[in-house]
Amino acid sequence: MADQQEASVTLPSEAASVTQARKYVTDILGKWGFAEGTDAADTVRLVVSELATNAVQHTRGQSPTFTVRMALVREQLRVGVSDSHPRRPRRLPAAVQQDNGRGMVIVRCLVAESGGRLSVTPTADGGKTVWIALPWRAAPVA
Numbered sequence: 001m002a003d004q005q006e007a008s009v010t011l012p013s014e015a016a017s018v019t020q021a022r023k024y025v026t027d028i029l030g031k032w033g034f035a036e037g038t039d040a041a042d043t044v045r046l047v048v049s050e051l052a053t054n055a056v057q058h059t060r061g062q063s064p065t066f067t068v069r070m071a072l073v074r075e076q077l078r079v080g081v082s083d084s085h086p087r088r089p090r091r092l093p094a095a096v097q098q099d100n101g102r103g104m105v106i107v108r109c110l111v112a113e114s115g116g117r118l119s120v121t122p123t124a125d126g127g128k129t130v131w132i133a134l135p136w137r138a139a140p141v142a
Contacts, residue, residue, distance in 0.1 A: 008067055008070065
């Protein structure tokens with residue numbers, strides 16, 4: 001495996017694209033030598049699913065597309081989801097009976113449990129990228 005690998009895909013901001021984003025991440029992880037079904041790979045897929053869902057639902061039609069970026073540099077995996085809406089993600093109070101509003105809490109917990117970190121950076125078009133960075137070592141593909 002090379003010291004650095006990168007991949008990205010831009011998708012329309014619609015509900016079906018969340019599934020496409022998750023499949024894309026799964027395919028890239030496999031190409032990079034990461035076994036499907038591991039806790040780490042499952043964490044990345046779930047985080048991308050949550051971030052892509054946020055990009056679709058919370059931009060209120062102001063971001064026609066979102067982009068998933070992946071970079072593997074030595075033993076760190078960075079994954080970012082970008083959209084062109086300027087509002088940064090924030091924690092919402094989630095009532096016990098509420099069906100939504102806990103996505104970023106879940107993302108933060110998963111990333112922290114994996115020894116990683118979450119950050120938000122502005123994009124050139126006035127939007128933002130929500131990044132996760134995780135320590136990562138390739139597991140043999142079965």
